[in-house]
Amino acid sequence: MPSYFQPSAELLQACGFVRYSAPPGQARYSRPSDCGQETIVLYADDEMTLLEVVDGQLLYSFQGRVASESEWRVLLRQVNWAAETPPAP
Numbered sequence: 001m002p003s004y005f006q007p008s009a010e011l012l013q014a015c016g017f018v019r020y021s022a023p024p025g026q027a028r029y030s031r032p033s034d035c036g037q038e039t040i041v042l043y044a045d046d047e048m049t050l051l052e053v054v055d056g057q058l059l060y061s062f063q064g065r066v067a068s069e070s071e072w073r074v075l076l077r078q079v080n081w082a083a084e085t086p087p088a089p
Contacts, residue, residue, distance in 0.1 A: 004046035004065040005072055012040065015082070038081055054089060 009019065017029035017040060023042040030037055036054040043049075050061040060078040066072045074076070076083035 003067070005068050006042050006046055006048060007040070007069070007072055011069075017082075033081070050075070050081070052079070052081075 007015075009029075012029045016031040016075075017038075018031065020030055020056040022027045022028035022041065027042040028041075029038065030039040032038075032056075034054065039049075039051040039053075041049040041051070046065050047063065048065070049063045050082060053062055054058045062075060067076055
C-alpha cells in the first residue's frame, strides 16, 4: 500500500497556518497571504486541497496526495506559497 505525506499540525503552525473548524474527516488550516488567504484542507484518506482567495476570488490550486515533506514543500513553491518556516525571534 502506498505511503503518503500530510503535514502535521505542528509543521503547519510553524509555517504560519492556523487551524479552523472543519467537518468530520477533515482538518482545515489557513494563513493570510500578501493578497488574500491560503488554505490547506487535509482529508482522512491522505488527500489534501490547497485553496487561495485573492481579491475575493477563490482560486483552486491543487487537490491530491504527495509522497514526502520535500514534495509538499515543492508543491507550495509551485503555487507560489511560502514553504519555509519563519525564523525564531
